[in-house]
Amino acid sequence: MSIDNGQLDRGFAALGDPVRRALIARLSRGEATVNELAEPFDITKQAISRHLQVLETAGLITRSRDGQRRPCRLNPAALEALTSWIDDYRLTAERQFRRIDAILETVKEQDS
Template identity: 60%
Template structure:
């Protein structure tokens, strides 16, 4: 998985909205274009970015070409972010400890 491609795809609010819609289930380009004030070709460009990043796949069902979310493709990005979440949680715990220590010290000084 290419994290740069994943984060570049996720950087656009239209693409995030498309992924949000696909969480509910597969949809065609026409269905995905409905809530946006843009043409189907413009939506198709967004879909190509999402597809290149591995975040969606497109199938064929007769005449339909439904798009599907590939949630597993977000795992590498989630794993990468998780390391930073752990870092900040550790820092907040340290800060909480320091604040508790200061409160205790101030309580004794009064």
Template identity: 75%
Template sequence: MPDSDSGAGDREAQLDRAFLALADPVRRSLIARLSRGPATVNELADPFAMTKQGVSKHIQVLEAAGLITRTREGQRRPCHLDPAALEALTAWIDTYRLVAERQFRRLDAVLTTMQSDTQ
């Protein structure tokens, strides 16, 4: 019997790939650079003390995670950040941030009540 919630499973797998890709500092640096605009592999490789092939492998991981895309502009193949993918990550994080903030607000209210009761 097929899983009726396969969409949720797909989203979870996508989140896993994205967070795993972002666990590497080089890939986070590439994302930071691409947040300023598209760039080619050569442009992305410039600040790193590694081969273009090494940077290209990092780019492939980011692309497989759905965080970046590549287009063709004549001879150029620039990489582009996918803002929707980052929005999905921040939405997931925000869900749990909001839960934690509600818990802290409740704790603050309890502590305020306790403090006013002892005065």
């Protein structure tokens, strides 16, 4: 999945808040309503709704209507796009470290 810089910015900015990270962690266990998500927090439901709006704008969650319920769901594809972006850089760094290790090993063998 390709991700543009705007999506990256919104996604990482959304995850920069501990409340939003906790909401993502809760939604990783299954869908929940605003009331259910607000339970463990000592903040208003309106504040939780604002956090959810940020997550929804970033594409990290979706909301739907199920009768009177408005469940929130995690969007795993959006999280996967963020982790893929990070993984690309992690893998590049690992390759560079392996090359450095190989060079150091060669130098060590030559010194022996």
